[in-house]
Amino acid sequence: MKNLLRLMIYSAATLVMLGDAHAADGVDAIKQRGTLIVGVKADYKPFGYRDPTGNIVGIEPDLAADVAKRLGVKLELVSVAASNRIEFLQQGKIDLLIATMSDRPERRKVVQVIEPLYYSDYVNILINKKAVIKDWAELKDKPVCATSGAWYNKDVARSYGVEIVAFDGSEKPLFAMKQGNCIGYLYDQTFLQGKLLEDEWKADYGLPLKGVLPAPWMIAVALGNTSLQKLLEDTTKDWMKIGFIVEEEKKWGIAPTEYSLSMHEQYKDK
Template sequence: MKSKKTAILAGVTAALAFGVVATLADQAYAKNDRFKKVLDRGELIVGVKADYKPWGFRDSSGKIVGMEVDMANDVAKALGVKLKLIPVQSSNRMQFLQQGKIDLMIATMSDKANRRKVVGITDPNYYTSGTNVLAKKGVVKNWDDLKGKPVCGKQGAFYNKQVTSRYGAKIVAFVGNAEAKQALRDGKCVAWVYDDSSIMADLASGQYNDYEMPMKTEDDTPWGLAVPLDEKDGIWGNFMSGITYNWHRTGRLIELEKKWGIQPTAYLQTMKKKFEAYQPK
């Protein structure tokens, strides 16, 4: 019995060690192995959100659709391979990329300096989001209209402080966004302040047909798509930079924005103009 157990233990240890070695080997890949692997496999595996309408969500048949899914489709088409989507969460998207479980991540991720050390976020950024408000149509027109008025917000959200210090709004803070939005519906405040991408998702959901997002978005934070860190300066990272450039130049992202009912973002317009300026007339 004892020797049997030892054998089992040895087997398990070997399997674990093997697993660790396999993981390490993955991380030590030379720069272009991932790109080559995608072509060999004939399939591109992209991590997208499945719970963030309208960027990545499920249609009623269970298929993942959305703006970022369309972008992933464009990439697969450009490579001439099939597309496989893996739903990711904010908590595991960077790990999946590091492990090599996904080749590319387009998952509503804000571009932050500390994230650039972990995954290969390619330039230029494909989108931005910032502070804005949701209000009944015609109630407020610009940020200064908020002065002295009650504005609903989520407790602890950093948007609250900004509208108070900059525009003198009176914040009515709630535990969660559902409660804050309910208060807006009940007329307890003139607007609900939050991230514009989240407000757009609400507008797209059809629950807020009498509402609008009237302000010019402030404090834009760029969104980044990412490839594995050691692929960033290789073919794969440069390929993604190129495809993003073309998305901006041709207005593809603006077109997708429209398709998914997302309000036009100033950033995409600016980028289109900037890149078009370099084109011969």
């Protein structure tokens, strides 16, 4: 029994050591494998979505492809959701996350954030043009569809007096809005801009209000993966220097954000 216990303790310690070693040798392990595995969204146009052939395309897959090119390896994209993306990273199913993930204090405790942050979004509301809403104050006491669990729901309700009507995911609140259950859909501004690229939405809906509650996004790697962290920090700075993300926004049909433009301005002469 004592020998068995010692063996179990030794095996557990060995697994921990191997996990740490793998994290510490991230770039070398990727090069030996010959493939970079990146978690991206597949339901968030134009940042990550499936084209008619089923391939995942968009701004963040393009960023992932650039990282793979710099490493000299192939790229494998893995579709992730908000509910599993951090778990996939912690379990080693992916090497890094570029998946519209907001920078939140609780997330910094469990993943390694890449600095500088690569993107920043706003919160906004998609509204039927017939509603003629020109100011956030005009939404007071009106029902607004939202996604359950979004960190900004309570802030918007408190600041502007809206009645939040929450649904799972993004398709259900959009459907509810179409059915007239609420005046608009509260969500990430970039996602809503993506919807306005689609014929189904652009004719009757718009974003008449200025975005609120800026929400920086982060690229993340596993804790302890210092070699990949360093490579991504250098890569992000280079993206900002050459205006790569600004060009990606234009390529995929959305207006460059204030953040993307200001970071390009800050880094371009460095």
